[in-house]
Amino acid sequence: MTLTQHRTAAPSAVRRRTVPDAAARTRGGQRFLLLGLVLASVYSLFPVWWLTVAATKDRAGLYNTNGLWFSDMHLWDNLHQLFTYDHGIFLRWTANSLLYAGAGSAGGTLLALATGYGLARFEFPGRSVVFACVVGSFLIPLALLTLPLYLLFSEIGLVDTPWAMLIPCLVNPFSVYLAKVYTEATIPYELLEAARIDGAGELRIFFSIVLRMLTTGAATVFLLAFVNTWNAFFLPLTVLRGEENWTLNLGLYNWSGKRLESGIDLTSLVLTGALLSIVPMAIMMIAMRRYWRTGVTLGALK
Numbered sequence: 001m002t003l004t005q006h007r008t009a010a011p012s013a014v015r016r017r018t019v020p021d022a023a024a025r026t027r028g029g030q031r032f033l034l035l036g037l038v039l040a041s042v043y044s045l046f047p048v049w050w051l052t053v054a055a056t057k058d059r060a061g062l063y064n065t066n067g068l069w070f071s072d073m074h075l076w077d078n079l080h081q082l083f084t085y086d087h088g089i090f091l092r093w094t095a096n097s098l099l100y101a102g103a104g105s106a107g108g109t110l111l112a113l114a115t116g117y118g119l120a121r122f123e124f125p126g127r128s129v130v131f132a133c134v135v136g137s138f139l140i141p142l143a144l145l146t147l148p149l150y151l152l153f154s155e156i157g158l159v160d161t162p163w164a165m166l167i168p169c170l171v172n173p174f175s176v177y178l179a180k181v182y183t184e185a186t187i188p189y190e191l192l193e194a195a196r197i198d199g200a201g202e203l204r205i206f207f208s209i210v211l212r213m214l215t216t217g218a219a220t221v222f223l224l225a226f227v228n229t230w231n232a233f234f235l236p237l238t239v240l241r242g243e244e245n246w247t248l249n250l251g252l253y254n255w256s257g258k259r260l261e262s263g264i265d266l267t268s269l270v271l272t273g274a275l276l277s278i279v280p281m282a283i284m285m286i287a288m289r290r291y292w293r294t295g296v297t298l299g300a301l302k
Contacts, residue, residue: 048278055275059268078272085266090273092244093251097230098280099162100247104169105225111170112221116179117210121187131180138173143234150238164239165247169229175221182217183210219291226284230277248277 054062058074065071082090119131149168153159158167187210195205211218236247243251252273255266 051271051275051278055268055272057268059265062267062271074268075272078268082269082272082276085269089243089251090248090269093246093248094276096162096245097248097277100165100169100232100236101226101229101280104166104229105222107166108170108172108175108225109218109222112172112175112179112225113183113211113214113218114206115176116181117183117187117206117214119176120180120183121189121192134173134176134180138177142168146235146238149235153239159239160241160245162245165229165232165236168235169225172225172228175225178221178224179214179217182214182220186213186217216291219288223284223288227281230281248273252277 050068053068053070055078056070056073056075057065058072058077061071061074115134119127119134145168149164150159153164158164191209192205195209200208231249232247233249233253236250237253240246240250243254246254252270255273256270258264258266
């Protein structure tokens with residue numbers, strides 16, 4: 001073989017060795033990523049599996065059988081007892097949670113979108129200061145604000161009323177931040193100027209144009225607010241007294257404490273109720289998925 005032929009063959013051999021090595025590294029990375037996803041899925045679904053199994057057992061089965069597998073099926077008995085215990089108070093708690101999470105999150109989402117839109121697309125003195133206050137306020141844990149809220153609501157007579165839960169849900173600085181960021185990425189100045197030239201007022205622009213273009217962002221803000229309100233515990237524990245106004249989490253917590261207070265073991269009902277409390281959030285996630293898909297498609301078209 002001549003020197004020229006040797007120089008020509010050497011790069012070809014290097015390329016043949018490099019391509020399989022790169023493919024092997026890619027397959028190795030994919031396997032590692034797949035393993036991580038499987039472990040994360042198992043970690044996330046394990047509590048749901050345990051809760052599902054526990055909800056099918058009676059009181060004796062909870063303590064005497066394997067906690068990770070089924071024994072005798074008592075799910076329908078548990079559901080019947082859950083819906084009839086204490087005159088069906090569980091259904092009242094569920095309705096309260098839906099009211100607080102649904103109405104509060106809807107109103108909070110509308111206010112957050114309006115505030116975020118104003119911060120993103122209007123020039124006014126002190127705008128940067130207002131936005132800094134918004135960012136700084138959502139860094140404060142809600143638990144630190146619960147006691148001042150309780151004192152304030154006590155002064156105006158709102159303790160132990162639905163308004164004590166609804167009013168805090170209307171103000172969410174993190175939702176305002178998300179709305180501002182999404183508005184800056186979605187609503188162009190030129191579109192707003194064109195609407196103003198055509199004679200549209202600011203309210204009409206917001207409700208007819210801005211809200212329709214912020215559908216994906218509104219779905220995200222609403223879902224986060226809904227989950228946060230649905231899972232709230234410390235705030236309803238502080239501002240709600242009578243059990244007819246309790247949330248689902250607070251009611252189940254009260255049932256779990258009866259075992260120590262009065263010796264009544266309601267563990268089966270608590271676990272069954274906890275399983276049912278997952279259903280509204282799962283439905284909400286499935287219902288909101290189409291809005292995210294629409295938003296992704298709109299971004300691809302742009």
